[in-house]
Amino acid sequence: MAGTVKHADIEVGTEIPERSFPVQRVNLVMYAGASGDFNVIHWNERIAKAVGLPDVIAHGMFTMAQAGRLITDWCGDPAAVVEYGVRFSRPVVVPDDDQGATLTVSGVVEDKRDDGTVVVAITARSGEDKVLSKAQTVVRLA
Amino acid sequence: MPLNRDYVGRQYPADEPYEVSREKIRSFADAIGDDSPLCRNRSAAQAAGYADVVAPPTFLTVLNFRYAASSPVVDPGLGLNYALVVHGEQRFVHHRPVVAGDVLHSVASIEDIRVAGRNELMVTKTEVTDDTGEPIATIYSTIVSRGTAGSTREG
Numbered sequence: 404m405a406g407t408v409k410h411a412d413i414e415v416g417t418e419i420p421e422r423s424f425p426v427q428r429v430n431l432v433m434y435a436g437a438s439g440d441f442n443v444i445h446w447n448e449r450i451a452k453a454v455g456l457p458d459v460i461a462h463g464m465f466t467m468a469q470a471g472r473l474i475t476d477w478c479g480d481p482a483a484v485v486e487y488g489v490r491f492s493r494p495v496v497v498p499d500d501d502q503g504a505t506l507t508v509s510g511v512v513e514d515k516r517d518d519g520t521v522v523v524a525i526t527a528r529s530g531e532d533k534v535l536s537k538a539q540t541v542v543r544l545a
Numbered sequence: 546m547p548l549n550r551d552y553v554g555r556q557y558p559a560d561e562p563y564e565v566s567r568e569k570i571r572s573f574a575d576a577i578g579d580d581s582p583l584c585r586n587r588s589a590a591q592a593a594g595y596a597d598v599v600a601p602p603t604f605l606t607v608l609n610f611r612y613a614a615s616s617p618v619v620d621p622g623l624g625l626n627y628a629l630v631v632h633g634e635q636r637f638v639h640h641r642p643v644v645a646g647d648v649l650h651s652v653a654s655i656e657d658i659r660v661a662g663r664n665e666l667m668v669t670k671t672e673v674t675d676d677t678g679e680p681i682a683t684i685y686s687t688i689v690s691r692g693t694a695g696s697t698r699e700g
Contacts, residue, residue: 405593437576439610488636
């Protein structure tokens, strides 16, 4: 357990400060390679639009991973996440320009358990869209 | 065409184990922008009490694609049209951290198929164990089969 956030210091209602994660096409290409998910809607604008999407969209699992970084960067240990679940409510549209998309992620502690864990509710937005719902994680703290 | 309900409960074991390497953890961490030394540096991971470098919390999604050829979604009898599929929900329950050197065995199963409006939802569960049979993780995934519920009475 390498985390730097101590269970004793955290209370229900503790907020995890909001962070912004830029998402550009290169990130989706890297994620496709690393995860093995080569679905064309995540890298081919022509096909994405042909199937009715506004543009290339990020892998839902990439968005989930970025939101996970809010938690693991905060607590200092990527292996501290005991449970992590999300619903993919809206796609993250990633245009081919110098900006791409921006994910804005924040969290709040909803429950503190006697076993050294806390339950954190995560909010993730791209522009005005709430891209994850029911996003919740159980994290073991130091 | 609605999905074949007879397939609920069917199991899809991976045909061979998945060997977790340091380099795969590093490249996955790079791809998601996780710069933690615990994903890259064995000494740092060991100083933190882990046997080797640790995987980020969504790492096990790689199993889904590694074993795509034997996954439920390509089972012809199920009747799923992959072009109609979107990812609805995902949940990881980690029984212990995944570290480099782990040899993972996974068995996917179809947990549930149900109607939600005009769509169908299919829940799969993947149980991941190590070489000794110790549980590593349970992964739940819900996919949405768009528009396929139309011809069922449940809809």
